[in-house]
Amino acid sequence: MLEAASLTKTYVTAQGPWRAVDDVSFRIEAGEFFTLLGPSGCGKTTTLRSIAGLETPDEGRIAIGGQAVFDARAGVNLPANRRDLGMVFQSYAVWPHMSVLRNVAFPLEVHGASRREAAEGARRALDLVGLGHLAERSATLLSGGQQQRVALARAIVRPVRLLLFDEPLSNLDAELRIQMRVELRDLQRRLSATSVYVTHDQEEAMALSDRIAVMRAGRIVEVGTPDQLYLRPRHPFTARFIGQAELVPADLLRRDGGGALLRTRLGDIACEWAGDVAPGPASLLVRPEHIELHPPGTDGPNTAHGRVLSVAFLGKLADHEVDVAGLRMRVQTMSTARRAPGTEVTLRFPPERCVALAPE
Amino acid sequence: MMRRLALLPLGLLLAYLAVVPLILLGLASLKPEGFLDDEGWTFDNWRAVYLGPQLWPMLGNTLVFALGSTAAALLLGTLLAWLVERTDLPGRGLVRVMIILPLATPPLLLAIAWVLLLSPRTGFFNFALMGALGLDRAPFDIFSMGGMVFVETMVLLPSVYLMLAPAFRNMDPNLEHAAFVSGASVWTVVTRIVLPLLRPAILAAAVFMLIVCLVVFDVPGTIGMPVRIFVVSSLVYIWAAESPTGLPLYGRIAALAVLFVVVLLALALVYQLLSLQGQRFATISGKGYRPRPMPLGRWRWAAFAGVWTYFFLATIAPLAVLLVTSLLPFQTRITWEVLDRLTLDHHLAFLGNPRLLTAVRNTAIIALVSASLVALLSLLVSWAVVRSRAPGRRIIDLLAFLPLGIPGVMIGVGLITVYLTFTWIPIYGTIWILVVAYVTTFLAYGTRTTNGVLVQLHRDIEEAASVAGAGYWTVLRRIVLPLALPAVIAVWVWVFAHAARELSTALMLHGRHNTVISTLMWNFWSGGDGPRAAAVGVWLMLALFLLVGLWQLLVRRQERA
Amino acid sequence: MIRPTGPVPRRLFLAGAAALAAAPARAQNAAMEDLARAAARESGPCVWYESSPQEQTDRVIAAFNRRYPNVRVQHVRLVGGVDIAARMVQEARTPGQSADIASVSADQIWNLNRRNLLAQVEWQRLGASAQQAPVPFTVNIAAAAYVIVYNTAMVTGDAVPRGWDDLLNPRWQGRTGTWLISHPFAQLTKAWDEARATAFTERYARLNPMLFRSTFTLAQQIAAGELPIGLGLWHASQPVIARGAPVALVPLEPTVTTSIWTAVARNAPNPNSARLFVAWLLTPEGARAYEDATQRGSALVQGTRTAEMLAGKTVVEYGPEETEVFSRNLARFNEVLKAGGREAG
Numbered sequence A: 001m002l003e004a005a006s007l008t009k010t011y012v013t014a015q016g017p018w019r020a021v022d023d024v025s026f027r028i029e030a031g032e033f034f035t036l037l038g039p040s041g042c043g044k045t046t047t048l049r050s051i052a053g054l055e056t057p058d059e060g061r062i063a064i065g066g067q068a069v070f071d072a073r074a075g076v077n078l079p080a081n082r083r084d085l086g087m088v089f090q091s092y093a094v095w096p097h098m099s100v101l102r103n104v105a106f107p108l109e110v111h112g113a114s115r116r117e118a119a120e121g122a123r124r125a126l127d128l129v130g131l132g133h134l135a136e137r138s139a140t141l142l143s144g145g146q147q148q149r150v151a152l153a154r155a156i157v158r159p160v161r162l163l164l165f166d167e168p169l170s171n172l173d174a175e176l177r178i179q180m181r182v183e184l185r186d187l188q189r190r191l192s193a194t195s196v197y198v199t200h201d202q203e204e205a206m207a208l209s210d211r212i213a214v215m216r217a218g219r220i221v222e223v224g225t226p227d228q229l230y231l232r233p234r235h236p237f238t239a240r241f242i243g244q245a246e247l248v249p250a251d252l253l254r255r256d257g258g259g260a261l262l263r264t265r266l267g268d269i270a271c272e273w274a275g276d277v278a279p280g281p282a283s284l285l286v287r288p289e290h291i292e293l294h295p296p297g298t299d300g301p302n303t304a305h306g307r308v309l310s311v312a313f314l315g316k317l318a319d320h321e322v323d324v325a326g327l328r329m330r331v332q333t334m335s336t337a338r339r340a341p342g343t344e345v346t347l348r349f350p351p352e353r354c355v356a357l358a359p360e
Numbered sequence B: 001m002m003r004r005l006a007l008l009p010l011g012l013l014l015a016y017l018a019v020v021p022l023i024l025l026g027l028a029s030l031k032p033e034g035f036l037d038d039e040g041w042t043f044d045n046w047r048a049v050y051l052g053p054q055l056w057p058m059l060g061n062t063l064v065f066a067l068g069s070t071a072a073a074l075l076l077g078t079l080l081a082w083l084v085e086r087t088d089l090p091g092r093g094l095v096r097v098m099i100i101l102p103l104a105t106p107p108l109l110l111a112i113a114w115v116l117l118l119s120p121r122t123g124f125f126n127f128a129l130m131g132a133l134g135l136d137r138a139p140f141d142i143f144s145m146g147g148m149v150f151v152e153t154m155v156l157l158p159s160v161y162l163m164l165a166p167a168f169r170n171m172d173p174n175l176e177h178a179a180f181v182s183g184a185s186v187w188t189v190v191t192r193i194v195l196p197l198l199r200p201a202i203l204a205a206a207v208f209m210l211i212v213c214l215v216v217f218d219v220p221g222t223i224g225m226p227v228r229i230f231v232v233s234s235l236v237y238i239w240a241a242e243s244p245t246g247l248p249l250y251g252r253i254a255a256l257a258v259l260f261v262v263v264l265l266a267l268a269l270v271y272q273l274l275s276l277q278g279q280r281f282a283t284i285s286g287k288g289y290r291p292r293p294m295p296l297g298r299w300r301w302a303a304f305a306g307v308w309t310y311f312f313l314a315t316i317a318p319l320a321v322l323l324v325t326s327l328l329p330f331q332t333r334i335t336w337e338v339l340d341r342l343t344l345d346h347h348l349a350f351l352g353n354p355r356l357l358t359a360v361r362n363t364a365i366i367a368l369v370s371a372s373l374v375a376l377l378s379l380l381v382s383w384a385v386v387r388s389r390a391p392g393r394r395i396i397d398l399l400a401f402l403p404l405g406i407p408g409v410m411i412g413v414g415l416i417t418v419y420l421t422f423t424w425i426p427i428y429g430t431i432w433i434l435v436v437a438y439v440t441t442f443l444a445y446g447t448r449t450t451n452g453v454l455v456q457l458h459r460d461i462e463e464a465a466s467v468a469g470a471g472y473w474t475v476l477r478r479i480v481l482p483l484a485l486p487a488v489i490a491v492w493v494w495v496f497a498h499a500a501r502e503l504s505t506a507l508m509l510h511g512r513h514n515t516v517i518s519t520l521m522w523n524f525w526s527g528g529d530g531p532r533a534a535a536v537g538v539w540l541m542l543a544l545f546l547l548v549g550l551w552q553l554l555v556r557r558q559e560r561a
Numbered sequence C: 001m002i003r004p005t006g007p008v009p010r011r012l013f014l015a016g017a018a019a020l021a022a023a024p025a026r027a028q029n030a031a032m033e034d035l036a037r038a039a040a041r042e043s044g045p046c047v048w049y050e051s052s053p054q055e056q057t058d059r060v061i062a063a064f065n066r067r068y069p070n071v072r073v074q075h076v077r078l079v080g081g082v083d084i085a086a087r088m089v090q091e092a093r094t095p096g097q098s099a100d101i102a103s104v105s106a107d108q109i110w111n112l113n114r115r116n117l118l119a120q121v122e123w124q125r126l127g128a129s130a131q132q133a134p135v136p137f138t139v140n141i142a143a144a145a146y147v148i149v150y151n152t153a154m155v156t157g158d159a160v161p162r163g164w165d166d167l168l169n170p171r172w173q174g175r176t177g178t179w180l181i182s183h184p185f186a187q188l189t190k191a192w193d194e195a196r197a198t199a200f201t202e203r204y205a206r207l208n209p210m211l212f213r214s215t216f217t218l219a220q221q222i223a224a225g226e227l228p229i230g231l232g233l234w235h236a237s238q239p240v241i242a243r244g245a246p247v248a249l250v251p252l253e254p255t256v257t258t259s260i261w262t263a264v265a266r267n268a269p270n271p272n273s274a275r276l277f278v279a280w281l282l283t284p285e286g287a288r289a290y291e292d293a294t295q296r297g298s299a300l301v302q303g304t305r306t307a308e309m310l311a312g313k314t315v316v317e318y319g320p321e322e323t324e325v326f327s328r329n330l331a332r333f334n335e336v337l338k339a340g341g342r343e344a345g
């Protein structure tokens, strides 16, 4: 449905040229919810705006539904208003001089709908986002969440080829954010709209996306399903950025099949999954919630001895700080199974949850 | 509480600047000969003005002139501001400089340059067109209402541009982009999104220009009066400078000025009503925005050609004519043959003038101080007006706007009276009385511009700073000023140029110690030396060119950083 | 209404050939010497309001200082006589702020005297002739004379004008110009009768003359070829002629002039310097210096170019005491000019 190939965008700044987007390529299938995830300043917005036609990349190609909308070599650059898109902006960009209804009706009107048809369509879209009762209100008199819904309704009021979202939830409070996240996902499913979503919030990305592209400094680090990126990342940056990660310096002794054997200060650890890493310096990824705590003296492969330094009670869960061979590791258990500070323990790192990665 | 306290001195200062001339105006209109020391009171002046035969026949001309010039300047100025500030028009930096360039030229000279281009008898363009198209009559006659409107449009255009450009520049570009992505064409985006959003700024500019057109005299005096097209401001001129009684008819001018002030108040009120109904749109949000030009697509080069055709006709040609004229022994029809007669005499005479150094120093001080004061006061006034909830804030806004409706002559008379009375403020005859005059009159321009930008500021932005513990002045200095900076700088440049070129007030208040460049220019001009006056105009222009060029360099540096 | 408070003058000024008063020269010199000594003690500078460009008055003051090096005079240029008069009225309310000398036209000086703002001086004791100083409150230092101005490249052969009537030639329809203010026409009522002057002005107005704010501009426009001909002032045409413009002047019979009346302010801060300077302007030396600088000379001082030019001509001008009549005429003729050809249909 969407194909981006080798997108590159360089900005000229006072400090010299700056590659905001650097050789970015990806494909998105029809109906897919695809997210660009990365820390702020990594080039997500620039990539998204290039797709929208609001930014002109220096190099690369973008095709929507097989039609090239941008091709630096061929000199193709379809303007934004002819790409048939819907977009939700981070600042919402709700037009303050129009009513809610007219805001939402606008895309229909500019596509030739009569004022009445447009109003009807807009009402349907507003109902979809739960704002039907505010249609006549002036757009300046809305709360942030309501403005966000207006922006959303405006983006989906027409059946478009592609929906683009630029951190649409980042200005909402936490509770509303979670609620909107659910609604957004439902809506997207219902409309089966192909969507590109930009966020720096990994939880949001995990909750919404079919696939996520992790970006750093203008480049895509890796692309995968939320599951893959969480459990089997290929890159230490992904591991760190998504979820909590304990990364232990290691030496990769050998690779076998999909896995690898690592030598660490904790002892030798077998991993059933290895990312992009060759024998030599490496790192061991294990998530705090995957580390098991056993009574001291429990033996076996992938174990190490440690002592609990402190415990934080989080309700359902408990966070332990454990000293293992001079390393401080975080271990998360159900709070019913928590250990008191000073307790001696054996830690077990289940091989199916251990990942060998390149050194950080 | 702090806000109210800060409003008080501001209100007092404005009252001093605006109300004092207004009161003197009222008094003068009731004095037999318009001088404060006249004995007795009378309504004769009112009767002579409003029941006499002179005023009403001029009203039709005045309306056509004011409405025509305002509409044309607004249309073109808005278009240019949008093209330059919001689109990917090629060569925008140079365009910005070009638009502002005529600002430093005294309108008197500009009008003369246009006469040399478009006079049916000597106009260069007319002859060129007659030659090229084989016409036997000149296609244009500058000495007509059309000519007046045209030249006034050219005179006002830079001001319109400077008033609107900051508002355009500050608008959150995503508001346009959202429409663009929705499938709207460029035209739709402009007419349905951009213009309505900027309505407060555009309306403010319209009101300002209308009043200016009502009061200005340079263009009607140079182009209209020779062919008996009189407007209301011609009356002011005749009564002030050429009264048949030997003394100026200040009483009548004052009575007439009350009409201007009433029109101004009416327009200001309409403006306030309109901009209340339509709310004020906060189009600068705190969210990281980065204005990015709108692609014009295939219109890009067409717009480029259009803009430069305009510049060629409206800026380059008249300025070139001024330059050539300044190199001629006497003012004459511009033909290729005159190139043989070029001489540097006038420039050398100007540069060798014994009063030049004093005049340059005086002009520089006056322009710098007036520009800085107006910029600062405008920001304070606008902030108070737009942001505070204090009671008198509307009045403060009006006070800042009012002096625009008082003819320069009467401001001059008022200031002379005031500072001859309060001799403990010893500024009569010095450059400081000019500073007071310029601050008083130019504040109207400044506040219209900064108002337009401050209404765009989201309240959140300042409130965030207040919550963060910043006090009134800190918020102003650290938050409001930087965000309003493009507007404040635009005001500064505008006032600087106007203070440097302003002639009639400078002449009116001329005294022992305040010779400025424009009065030097007038010396040449009224001494029968048009070309020498043109030479001064050329140097003023050059100075402004450097200033504006420098400003644009800074802007570009800032944009990159 | 304000009543005239100054002394009501006698009939003031009769135009005609100049004749010097026969004041005993020695007494006059002594009086000037006394004045010069007193003037040198004043703090100065003595401020002179006059509307010529400063480049010109610089030369006048320089000539004055060659004779009286210890008396400082500063010229402040205001735009015109009306401005100067207004400023004098306003400044009178504040002691010490007043200018010392004002040079304006007859109607303005009349108004200033009516408001009791002028010093009464025995000018004849300082060497002035009776014509120069017909009254104690003012002296006539020079005059500007109206002439026909034409462009020699555009007006040739028998089209070249010779007198007033040639101004009315229909060939100038829409191609002539004059000052916006009907000064010369209003003055004509003094030479001709009222009816003739009015008829003349109306006929001229029907040619739709362009009306300029200043006769300097008029001369420039004629030099530039914008107009072939106009009614202008002799001195205002000199700058373009000096620069080589194809402009020539035709003196008129009768000649209409506008005199420059100069007075000392009643509360002048430097009264002696002021008297000295004004008295010097009336001497042949001062008159010539003023004429050389401003191109306006006194017909009342022998040896000036103006006296030569006007010799044998009938010179007409309303004097200060005739201001009321003149003002009425002027207002009426202004309307005639402004109406242009409209009334003719």
Ligand SMILES: Nc1ncnc2c1ncn2[C@@H]1O[C@H](COP(=O)(O)OP(=O)(O)O)[C@@H](O)[C@H]1O
Residues within 6 Å of the ligand: A011, A012, A013, A018, A019, A020, A038, A039, A040, A041, A042, A043, A044, A045, A046, A047, B290
């Ligand atoms: N117009 C611009 N000029 C200069 N630098 C820019 C411009 N737009 C973006 N950048 C820079 O490019 C990088 C990527 O920006 P952006 O795509 O907005 O990041 P993100 O959306 O991932 O936070 C940032 O470092 C930003 O500062």
Ligand SMILES: [Mg+2]
Residues within 6 Å of the ligand: A041, A044, A045, A046, A167
């Ligand atoms: Mg972003």
